[in-house]
Amino acid sequence: MPEQTHASRAPGVTFIFKKALISALVALVLFSLMIGIRTEAGPSGQLIYWTRFGDLASMVAIVFGGSIIVELLRQWLGPADTIRIVPQRLQQGLAIAGRLVAPLLLIFTFLVPVIFYDQRYILDLGILVLTYVMLGWGLNVVVGLAGLLDLGYVAFYAVGAYSYALLATNFGLSFWVCLPLAGILAAFWGMLLGFPVLRLRGDYLAIVTLAFGEIIRLVIINWQSLTGGPNGVSGIPRPTLFGIPLTPADDGLAARLGIEFSPTHRIVFLFYIILAMALLTNWVTIRLRRLPIGRAWEALREDEVACRALGINTTTTKLTAFATGAMFGGFAGAFFATRQGFISPESFTFQESALVLAIVVLGGMGSQLGVALAALTMIGGFELFRGFDQYRMLVFGVAMVLLMIWRPRGLIGHRAPTVFLKRAQAISSDLVKEGHG
Amino acid sequence: MSTENILFVDHLTMRFGGIVAVHDLSLTAERRKITALIGPNGAGKTTVFNCITGFYRPSGGTMRLTHDDGREVRLERLNDFRIAKQAKVARTFQNIRLFPGMTALENLMVAQHNALMLASGLTFLGLIGAPSWRSAEKRAIDQAKFWLDRIGLFDRADDAAGNLPYGDQRRLEIARAMCTEPALLCLDEPAAGLNARESAELSALLLAIRSQHGTSILLIEHDMSVVMEISDHVVVMDYGVKIAEGTPQEVRDDPKVIAAYLGADEQEAIAVMESGT
Numbered sequence: 001m002p003e004q005t006h007a008s009r010a011p012g013v014t015f016i017f018k019k020a021l022i023s024a025l026v027a028l029v030l031f032s033l034m035i036g037i038r039t040e041a042g043p044s045g046q047l048i049y050w051t052r053f054g055d056l057a058s059m060v061a062i063v064f065g066g067s068i069i070v071e072l073l074r075q076w077l078g079p080a081d082t083i084r085i086v087p088q089r090l091q092q093g094l095a096i097a098g099r100l101v102a103p104l105l106l107i108f109t110f111l112v113p114v115i116f117y118d119q120r121y122i123l124d125l126g127i128l129v130l131t132y133v134m135l136g137w138g139l140n141v142v143v144g145l146a147g148l149l150d151l152g153y154v155a156f157y158a159v160g161a162y163s164y165a166l167l168a169t170n171f172g173l174s175f176w177v178c179l180p181l182a183g184i185l186a187a188f189w190g191m192l193l194g195f196p197v198l199r200l201r202g203d204y205l206a207i208v209t210l211a212f213g214e215i216i217r218l219v220i221i222n223w224q225s226l227t228g229g230p231n232g233v234s235g236i237p238r239p240t241l242f243g244i245p246l247t248p249a250d251d252g253l254a255a256r257l258g259i260e261f262s263p264t265h266r267i268v269f270l271f272y273i274i275l276a277m278a279l280l281t282n283w284v285t286i287r288l289r290r291l292p293i294g295r296a297w298e299a300l301r302e303d304e305v306a307c308r309a310l311g312i313n314t315t316t317t318k319l320t321a322f323a324t325g326a327m328f329g330g331f332a333g334a335f336f337a338t339r340q341g342f343i344s345p346e347s348f349t350f351q352e353s354a355l356v357l358a359i360v361v362l363g364g365m366g367s368q369l370g371v372a373l374a375a376l377t378m379i380g381g382f383e384l385f386r387g388f389d390q391y392r393m394l395v396f397g398v399a400m401v402l403l404m405i406w407r408p409r410g411l412i413g414h415r416a417p418t419v420f421l422k423r424a425q426a427i428s429s430d431l432v433k434e435g436h437g
Numbered sequence: 438m439s440t441e442n443i444l445f446v447d448h449l450t451m452r453f454g455g456i457v458a459v460h461d462l463s464l465t466a467e468r469r470k471i472t473a474l475i476g477p478n479g480a481g482k483t484t485v486f487n488c489i490t491g492f493y494r495p496s497g498g499t500m501r502l503t504h505d506d507g508r509e510v511r512l513e514r515l516n517d518f519r520i521a522k523q524a525k526v527a528r529t530f531q532n533i534r535l536f537p538g539m540t541a542l543e544n545l546m547v548a549q550h551n552a553l554m555l556a557s558g559l560t561f562l563g564l565i566g567a568p569s570w571r572s573a574e575k576r577a578i579d580q581a582k583f584w585l586d587r588i589g590l591f592d593r594a595d596d597a598a599g600n601l602p603y604g605d606q607r608r609l610e611i612a613r614a615m616c617t618e619p620a621l622l623c624l625d626e627p628a629a630g631l632n633a634r635e636s637a638e639l640s641a642l643l644l645a646i647r648s649q650h651g652t653s654i655l656l657i658e659h660d661m662s663v664v665m666e667i668s669d670h671v672v673v674m675d676y677g678v679k680i681a682e683g684t685p686q687e688v689r690d691d692p693k694v695i696a697a698y699l700g701a702d703e704q705e706a707i708a709v710m711e712s713g714t
Contacts, residue, residue: 284564291563292546292553295539299547302536309490309528310617311521312550320560417540419578421594425540431599432538 020067027063031056074405102369109275113268123267127274127339129379131332134278136359136371138328141285143357144366145294146321147301147435149206152193152213153356156186156326158220158348160333165233165343166226175239179334186330187323189216194322198315213353220345232344238266239273239338270339277335281328282368288324290418297321298366298418301435362403364410365434373411442503443468443621443653444489449498451484451677458484460677462498466621466670468505471647471654473664475688476674477698482657483531485674486625488513489655490528491520502526504620505651522551527619529610531626531657537599541590541609544598545581548616553577584612588642604635608642615646621653622646628660636660640667665689673697 036056042048109130116122135157142150163182167173173181197208220227227233238246244253246266254261288294296317299307307314337343355378363374381399385392407413413429444466451459459481466472474482487493489500489512500512502524510524520526536544546553556573557563563570585591588608593601598609607627614622627643628636640663646652658664664671664685671688673681675697681688688694 287564288560291557291560292550293557293560295543295547296550298539298543299536299550302538303534305492306530306534306536307547308492308518309521309530309534310548310550310613311518312547313518313522415538417543417595419542419546420540421542421578421582421591423595425595425597427538427540427597431597 016068016071019071020064023067024060024064028056028060031059035059070405101373105369105372113271117264117268120264120267123264123271125380125383127267127271128383129376130271130274130278131336131339132356132359132379133372133375134274134281134332134335135329135356136363136375137278137281137285137368138325138332139356139360140325140363140366140368140371141288141297141328142321142325143360143435144371145285145289145301146297146318147365147433148318148321149202149209149435150322150325151206151210151350151353151357152216153209153325153329154348154350154352155193155213155216156190156329157333157336157352158216158345159186159189159326160330161337161343161348162220162227162233162333163330164334164337165236168237168337169233169235174243175237175334175338179331182334183327183330186333187327190322190324190326190329191319193326194319198318210350210353213348213350217345217348220348227345230345232342232346233337234342236337236341236343238341239269241269270335274335274339277331281331285368293317293320295418302433362400362410364407364412364414364429366415366432367410367412370410370412441467444655445499445501445503446485446489447499447501449485449488449500450496451481451488451493452496458677459488459495462674462677462679464672464679464682466653466655468653469647469651470669471643471656471667472670472672473668473685474655474657474672474674475659475661475664476680480674481677482674483625484677486528486623486655486657489520490526490623491516491518502621521617521619525618525620526623527614527617527621528623529607529614529625529627531629533603533606533610535598535606535610535613537597539598540595541585541598541601542578542581542594544609544613545584545616546577548613549577549580551617580616584616587645588612589638604631604638607631607635608639611642611646615650615652619652621655624654624656624658626657626659628658628663631660636663639663643667 036052037049038052039047039049109126112126113123116126135153138156139150139153142148142153160182163185164175164178167178167181168175193209193212197205200208221229223229240246241253244256245251246253246269248254248261252261254265285294289298296307296312297320299310299312300314300317300321304314307317336347340347359374359378360371362378363370363372382392382396385395388395403411409429409432413432414426415429415432416426417424442465444464446462446464449459449462450457462481462485464472464474474485476482484493488495491512494516495513498513502510502512504510504525512520512524512526515524521528536547539547553573554560556577557570558567563574582591582594585594588605588611590601590605590609590612593605598606601609607630611622611624611627614624624643628639631639643654643656644667647654656664656668668685671682671685672679673688673691673694680697681691681694683691
């Protein structure tokens with residue numbers, strides 16, 4: 001009986017009670033000013049305030065009760081007990097289901113434009129989710145594989161977007177010519193960032209990358225003659241299908257195929273472009289993991305000193321990780337520019353970096369499927385709650401806390417080996433290092 | 438003589454601020470022989486190791502390594518990873534430094550990084566799955582399999598290195614160093630924490646590495662039974678200077694060594710030295 005197994009391990013009632021009491025006390029201190037006292041400017045400008053002790057009491061009570069529930073749930077569903085409670089057959093079923101998730105998700109993604117052809121909103125959301133999946137996979141190379149904490153990833157997204165926007169509007173180059181150029185330029189900037197931060201680790205690395213992201217944004221805002229400053233770049237050309245534009249014009253795709261023009265054609269086209277780009281990112285990353293460079297990245301995350309003792313050039317290894325991650329960011333940026341048709345520095349704030357990093361961390365660092373699932377939940381879930389505008393952040397916060405409790409290493413925390421003799425065994429997240437610089 | 442010795446350390450000095458960890462130390466390591474570096478705690482043995490393997494840049498002195506083909510490498514001029522890559526000096530660590538989240542096999546594959554990097558055409562050939570890369574990878578796996586078999590971990594190849602028992606981790610670290618195909622293998626206390634049976638296995642492994650692979654070994658060790666059994670030459674350090682050297686037998690009978698090891702208490706020193714026989 002499961003009840004008996006955890007009853008023997010469970011800490012006593014007093015422990016739970018004490019913990020709940022402490023949480024309630026913290027909540028009381030925090031909420032007493034935020035909720036307990038309401039201030040407002042009066043009719044003649046003076047400050048008036050009134051107290052809301054009833055609301056305060058209910059909030060503290062919620063925290064108290066919630067803390068007890070969380071603690072109880074934690075004992076019943078905690079990671080240590082999962083294996084014991086969940087029956088063997090269910091576990092096997094889950095394992096099979098787990099293997100099917102990725103292919104099913106892929107098939108579904110391919111069919112999205114077919115199923116939701118009439119629903120522009122879903123298609124747009126799908127494009128958005130896929131963009132973040134690609135960004136997440138790109139950052140995963142740097143953070144998940146090489147273990148280098150990068151808080152300025154949006155800089156490469158911006159470099160890619162502006163590379164395409166400026167090359168296309170100034171020189172009239174097409175999207176397909178600019179796409180590799182945007183990737184190369186972003187990779188170049190990744191290397192430039194890489195050099196000064198090679199000697200930094202952990203917190204210091206994070207701060208410098210954060211600053212780098214801001215520097216790129218500030219340069220874009222202030223270099224008005226080139227980038228148009230805060231006004232951004234508009235009139236960015238749309239992508240073409242081998243030179244055939246997707247417009248209602250006479251030489252457009254619809255006219256050539258002899259079908260009626262619909263603006264949805266372009267959306268579907270964009271959907272498949274970003275899907276192909278994301279899958280390319282995924283394929284390259286999976287390939288790289290099995291190549292010496294990918295193994296060196298992971299070894300670097302595990303133990304840098306040992307890498308040096310084995311004759312691995314840690315400098316170039318780190319630089320290639322930065323450059324590879326940045327290149328995918330640049331590709332995604334170029335796509336973003338061609339999809340929007342207009343870009344401005346506002347799209348490349350720190351919040352974007354934080355969001356992409358959150359996707360990678362929530363997904364489980366290093367796990368491709370985990371990152372995709374996290375992007376789907378974060379971006380898709382965020383949109384789902386658009387109706388409940390006020391509670392969106394609240395739900396988001398609660399979800400984060402729950403995830404921290406049950407899945408501290410992300411949705412898919414274990415690591416799959418890159419090579420095996422007999423059987424590929426998943427490696428527990430307890431053994432895998434997060435990297436420290 | 439130059440072809441007889443693989444490593445010449447001349448007048449090596451290492452200072453950390455005002456502290457002189459190693460002072461004017463000269464030693465040689467013979468080719469295809471096992472040279473042991475022993476001494477009490479804090480004698481500066483690991484500092485010498487860190488200088489030889491490029492983790493420290495020595496304050497003074499020279500270190501020359503001559504390869505089988507007569508090529509001579511000045512170790513103090515190389516740094517960091519280049520010692521392992523160009524001079525072919527591999528090392529293990531006092532506190533084991535495996536890649537715990539990677540499997541035993543992966544650990545051995547990482548060790549072959551430089552050779553595989555070339556074979557994969559700096560990743561580009563590998564990315565498109567060129568046949569030359571595939572065969573190179575297969576050879577690397579065979580090499581790893583050979584060493585896994587050698588250290589008796591073939592059945593645990595797919596287990597995470599961090600999950601292996603302590604003694605297995607020690608042997609895996611040695612196998613990983615050997616996968617870099619070193620000319621000189623530096624082992625920092627390989628027998629630390631091993632039980633008597635594991636120590637005996639380790640001795641056998643090191644002797645086999647020396648005789649079958651022709652790798653020269655330099656080791657730091659506290660376990661006198663291992664040192665006395667396998668060493669061809671022993672160098673004794675104390676307070677950063679060399680106080681004695683010679684065959685295990687000579688060193689064991691040296692009164693200076695006995696005094697250094699246990700200060701004034703000669704009886705106890707003799708007891709320790711005797712335990713090694």
